[in-house]
Amino acid sequence: MAGMSGLAGMALWVGGIARVRPARLGVPAAGVAIVVLLLAVHGWVGLPAPPWVPATVLVVLITAPSDRSLRTDQDLLRARGATGGQVLGLASAEAAVAGLAGGVLGILLSLATGFLIQPGVSLGREIVLLLAAGLLVAALTVLPPVLREWYFEPGEDGPPWWSPYGVDFALLALAFFWPLLGWAGGTMLLWRLVELGLRKGKRFIGGVLRPLVSGLAGVLALSISWRSALLARSVVLVALAVAFSISTALTKDGCGAAKMDLAASLVLAAASAGPSFGLALNERRRDLLIVSTLGGKRRQVATFIAGDALIVGGGGLVAGHLLGVLFVLFTPMEWDAFPHTYFGLLAAVVIVSCVVASARIAQLAARDEVSDLRDY
Structure with missing residues (x-):
């Protein structure tokens, strides 16, 4: 019973x-x-x-x-x-x-x-x-x-647990023996670099944001630095999805299933750029509420959200292209022709997904009140 x-x-x-x-x-x-x-x-x-x-x-x-x-x-x-x-x-x-x-x-x-x-x-x-x-x-x-x-x-948010031990460098060194280790090592190295750049690059990020948000640039840059681990995860997810798409498009495996692979990679890219970024941004609604409480206008809050989207979407696309080429170099397979149309579609999928997620979070953030701070 x-x-x-x-x-x-x-x-x-x-x-x-x-x-x-x-x-x-x-x-x-x-x-x-x-x-x-x-x-x-x-x-x-x-x-x-x-x-x-x-x-x-x-x-x-x-x-x-x-x-x-x-x-x-x-x-x-x-x-x-x-x-x-x-x-x-x-x-x-x-x-x-x-x-x-x-x-x-x-x-x-x-x-x-x-x-x-x-x-x-x-x-x-x-x-x-x-x-x-x-x-x-x-x-x-x-x-x-x-x-x-x-x-x-x-x-507490911070560098990945494996970064002090150099696991990413060790896996990259072993990738010539087993290509899958290149996937792991390259992704971990990217995670290390993105998290470090967001955490230590407050001055550079503030300088980029200052023309857009004026006096709030320092606050926003500090917020991005505090949440560097959260944003780095989103950037790496987008980059990994883009790299998977690129390596799929550039290699021939002789199985006649290229269209299926490309379709699956586009779905994963959309999921990485949209829902996962939206989830990370939703965790930062407390920051958005603080910005509004400090006098930030709706346009400035929207710019704050757009800045996150630029970091995740733009950074993920650039890093993913580099990572994808690295994966192809590690894989002993025949290269295919460079599919410019597919790469354009891939970039559009990532950008649209980030825009949709940003719009949704902006809609939710507009409803938040000061009393909601205790819920975050």
Whole structure:
């Protein structure tokens, strides 16, 4: 009976999450569907840097639940006397629902496009493997943030934990032996440089913003410096998505699935530039409210938001192009023709996604009152 009541409680919890915050389950399910589709297209082995590997990393980074929503839910669970095991069980139920839903969707898309059947693998076994992969990706997305929020005190924003140990340089040095290490090392090095530049470049950032916001330039530059870790994560996500798109467009893998890869990379680029940037900007609504309280006009607040969008969108596009070329150099595959039209479309997707996210946050920020400061 206890087991049945536990399952019923999990079902009610997941149902409540799906009703109140459907994106909490829908976003990771969509990400799982993309990874499963790429797995079906390219198979499990055979390439030095299979596209589903960076796609999986992007999906895990993009679709992880926000700290704010986790904190709200876990405060409620603590108030009701929940244990760590119960929280883990509820998170596992969320991951299972998202993983199965995304896995089924990815398999249906694979069947519709004719990419599911792999040589030497039965259809039933392929479906089971893809569903298992979907569950694993969902677990990597949902469980680590939940466990971190429940068992550990949130750390202060700052440089990534691995930066003092030079892990990025070590991985880049080993990339000639295994190209996937180049993906990891290049991304980590970019993260280090962007975070350092935003944290230490207050004077330069203030100088750039001064013609736009006049006397508030110093305050805004200081705010960007304080939130350097948050913004750096968004820049790196956009850059990684752009790099994945560029490396996909510039390399030939001989599988005849280039259109599928390009479509998936555009979706991931839009998700990196829009929702993830919007989430980071939403965490900074307290800063926007402080700017308004200090006398900032609506135009200046909008400029503040546009500055963040410029850093994330523009910086991500530039860094992503460099990172993408680096990934191609590390991958021993034939180069394709330079697709200028596709790169223009990629830039448009990133810019439009950032603009949409900025407009939405500006709309929300306009409703905030001074009394709302306690909620941030």
